[in-house]
Amino acid sequence: xxxxxDHPINDLLAQRWSPYxxxxxxxxxxDLKSLFEAARWAPSSYNEQPWAYIVARKEDTAEFERLxxxxxxxxxxxxxxxxxxxxxxxxxxxQKNNKPNRHAFxxxxxxxxxxxxxxxxxxxxxxxxxxxxxxxxxxxxxxxEGWEAAIGIAIGYEGAPxxxxxxxxxxxxxxxxRKPAKEFVFGGSxxxxxxxx
Amino acid sequence: xxxxxDHPINDLLAQRWSPYxxxxxxxxxxDLKSLFEAARWAPSSYNEQPWAYIVARKEDTAEFERLxxxxxxxxxxxxxxxxxxxxxxxxxxxQKNNKPNRHAFxxxxxxxxxxxxxxxxxxxxxxxxxxxxxxxxxxxxxxxEGWEAAIGIAIGYEGAPxxxxxxxxxxxxxxxxRKPAKEFVFGGSxxxxxxxx
Numbered sequence: 001x002x003x004x005x006d007h008p009i010n011d012l013l014a015q016r017w018s019p020y021x022x023x024x025x026x027x028x029x030x031d032l033k034s035l036f037e038a039a040r041w042a043p044s045s046y047n048e049q050p051w052a053y054i055v056a057r058k059e060d061t062a063e064f065e066r067l068x069x070x071x072x073x074x075x076x077x078x079x080x081x082x083x084x085x086x087x088x089x090x091x092x093x094x095q096k097n098n099k100p101n102r103h104a105f106x107x108x109x110x111x112x113x114x115x116x117x118x119x120x121x122x123x124x125x126x127x128x129x130x131x132x133x134x135x136x137x138x139x140x141x142x143x144x145e146g147w148e149a150a151i152g153i154a155i156g157y158e159g160a161p162x163x164x165x166x167x168x169x170x171x172x173x174x175x176x177x178r179k180p181a182k183e184f185v186f187g188g189s190x191x192x193x194x195x196x197x
Numbered sequence: 198x199x200x201x202x203d204h205p206i207n208d209l210l211a212q213r214w215s216p217y218x219x220x221x222x223x224x225x226x227x228d229l230k231s232l233f234e235a236a237r238w239a240p241s242s243y244n245e246q247p248w249a250y251i252v253a254r255k256e257d258t259a260e261f262e263r264l265x266x267x268x269x270x271x272x273x274x275x276x277x278x279x280x281x282x283x284x285x286x287x288x289x290x291x292q293k294n295n296k297p298n299r300h301a302f303x304x305x306x307x308x309x310x311x312x313x314x315x316x317x318x319x320x321x322x323x324x325x326x327x328x329x330x331x332x333x334x335x336x337x338x339x340x341x342e343g344w345e346a347a348i349g350i351a352i353g354y355e356g357a358p359x360x361x362x363x364x365x366x367x368x369x370x371x372x373x374x375r376k377p378a379k380e381f382v383f384g385g386s387x388x389x390x391x392x393x394x
Contacts, residue, residue, distance in 0.1 A: 007227075007234040010318045012209070013311050018240050029393040030204075036382045036394075037204040040375050042310065043215050045327035047373045052381040055391055063385055089387075090303075103327050105299075106287075106347060109306020110325075113239065114210050116307075117314055121207045128307075130242035130300050143387045150303060176244045178237050184249040185233045188260055190286075190340045194252055196226040197233075 012120045018127035020078045023159035038118035044107035050091040051108045058083045072131035084155040127154040209317045215324035217275045220356035235315035241304035247288040248305040269328035281352040324351040
């Protein structure tokens, strides 16, 4: 379902959305490679590339369970059916001088957005989750100090909800609204809409 | 110049880069509208959309100068030639309950990455800058508490450096390297490369 945009945007962005229902279909390795390659080429502050991903495929059952356990309960309910789960990690300090990198989370966002575009190109869908347990992830995956688990990422193919999953279907059907651009694109002063919008 | 990728990624991502030299050519309003529309449709934690942009076009001289003054000196040197400058702002707390939004910067990154993809589609180039003066931006643009200027964004067309701009040319020529994916895509434990890479 294409986003109902006020101004034209390209299909890769307009078709992107975050479903809760995934098909029981594995993601080929060749696609996974390209997804993380896409993340790799994102820009970052001082080219620090302050991101890392921990990835688990459903067929690697034990690994998958460990990763699933780092999501909050509400996300585990639907994410257990997803063929590939990942955690996105940010490095909070610069490698060269250990000073705080104010843009670590921001730049992880740039990288994950690139991953998401590449996924759309390949017919995959991605659902990013704020609802994770960073401290549990640290213990389970030996995440060192200075790095932090920021988000969960579900990757797979959109599916049709099975019987008994009507609540998931409803969540999928509720396409989320967006503020109009006039409410967040300003000129001259915060809150003042630009004349060209 | 296409990125030298280890695995195939789509052209919109592979061709994206952050130049320092821009052509003296205005960006049509229709394109600007679509750039920020693209940002609008990015996903965000709880659909909070915790981003805003302050935008100035070069032809609006006074506005442009004010925005330029919020960049660090080194960025002002090249950004003064850019046709459109923007600041990307993040809202640090959730609107509904004022609790800290850990993902505000992350989600601004998602939005700006979408803007960047739409720019590439339209033959535009985008250079994001960590080097800004957030406190000065707060004063100049009346940015309220709870919001924070996170990044600067230069938008325009790639240009050929003029005489005397050889240092800019050299910076443009130095395409930045990337860590191999094996160094940031892990499985089972932080630092352990996944078998499929």
